[in-house]
Amino acid sequence: MKADVEPPACPKRGARLRRVLGLGPAGAAVPLIWVLPAVAFMAIFFVAPLVDNVARSLSLAGGFSGAPTSALAAYAKLLGDPYYLEVLVTTLVFSLVVTAISLVAGYPVAYFLVRKSGRYYSLIVFLLVAPLLTSIIMRTFGWRVLLARRGFVNSILMDLGIIDVPINFLSGPGVAVAGLVHVLVPFMVLAIASSLQGIDRQLEESAQILGASRMRTFFHITLPLTLDGIGTGFILVFMLANGSFVTLLLLGGGSIQTLPLLIYQQFTITRDFNLAGAMSNVLLISALICLVLQLRILKRRGVKGK
């Protein structure tokens, strides 16, 4: 009789295993197991380096200039020193400003692209994406050539008699913001455009039939329905701006100090890997906090929960 009992146990165990692996009934599609390579890839190339970075930031091993006094010394320095706190705040504010400007600049472009471009749609998408195919360094150098003391802009202004002495465009934070917006705005446009494309135009037409002006229709129908795309664009641009340093190295004359710039310094000059590791962890956590806050705000205003 025992033999009669045992066989059904195997299918049960098998069914449970299949459930755990997301395999479903035997012979059915196997969705979860196909995810494993991607999970393994992320574990090896994303999670493991992050863990290593945390360990590095807590390491007591010394470099050329001496060892840290305690495992948390780098964090104590970062979070207790007003200078480093100021740099952290500057990093986040800078990223937010770049993201906000990208939104303001990118929304009309996305709107035109989806609603007005007609047969030029593909061409405009190409023009939008084409700059992404060139090196960020080349694009940033372009700004420098244009805005140099003897560059195109100053020459035009002087030739027109508008200024007598060249303006030092390249040393302020404004040019760094402009340079980064130039690099990142396509991400915002594409995110919003995909959201705009999904809107049922009948909703807008209904609002107008019921007497809403075009402006009111936009602010009460179109804009709320694109908050999903705005949220995606916001996250993309904010995260990219938060970690960028090439543009800030080349533009702004060092007027803006951000954590990525300091991390770069620690690796290339001072070889203070503890501090660099701690900086990157603080940057990551602060960026995640900002991300969560942004998502909460956007969801509260109407983004559909998935």
Add this chain to the structure above:
Amino acid sequence: MSKFTRRTILKVGGIGALAAGMPGGLVSPRALAEGQRITVTAFGGIWEKMIREVMVADYEKRTGNEASVLIGGPQQWMAQIESNRENPPIDVLMNTIDLALIAGRTGLAEPLTVDKVSNLADVPQPFIDIVEGYGVLFTYGAWGLAYHERVKNPPKSFAEFVEGTIAGKWRAALPNAGYTGTPQILIWSLADALGGSVDNVDPAFEAIQKMKPNSVFWTGISDPLIQLETGEADVAIYVDGRTWAHYDSGATWIRYINPEEGGVMQPAIAQKVKNGSDAAWEYINSLLSPGPQAEVAERLNYGLSNSKLQYSDKLKERITPWEKTRFPPFEKTGTAQREWIERWNREIRA
């Protein structure tokens, strides 16, 4: 005809991957037979071309061995060696002076001796002492002042350069804290020129602070050339070799002077990696050989280390003799630079 199945592909691919992963995998039969293949490093661009066409060619011709060239930067190479000290992936390391000192002190590099590298006998002793014997100076640049010909009365010294910049006679291009050489070529150099020292860099920081309104700062080594050309700056702290290379490329407006105090020595150090192949000693011999060094000087416009090397007349006018340069106390600037960079971030913010 054999059947070409998925299993066959996996089997063949697996064997191939194993072969590639094995130590010494995918090496040529000649190298396996002689066991004398070494890996050397080179910076990118013109450096790589020079190392391949001059140094590796000379080494392979003389020894019959092979040398593969790894392109990159010292930070990356040091990390690769540190992670595999017993079986390092690099045999000869081309290094910056600060990292070369670290490599020597932390046991990553071996001391050089004349019995292993015969050409070392013709190298001036300061070029060996500079890295405490754990390597040798291969080539050097002198960091003086490059300027545009529109500057009619250029500064003759670093002190005059500082004064003129503060007075607004010209706009200066200075390296910022993102450039690896800044602790030596700017902070120590100005401190030394203005009465300070490696232990007292206050004069340098005070001067940079005062110069800041009339200065632009740069990170990339090519930036000053653009800044001079676009009028962003008129006078730049810059290295002789690159200035002349730029001149030869058509920028005949650029000028260079070695200031009265002496340009700052910036060496490229060749090091034999500990536990690397002994065949590497002969490659270092090629690096120090007068024939190949003369070719390198013609290509790079930099000074080289063999005292028997005869420069052409053109190069004699261009290359700053090492005796007319200033050697920063590299062992001290290396340990102080963390503090200096932090001070820079807080005070200069550029």
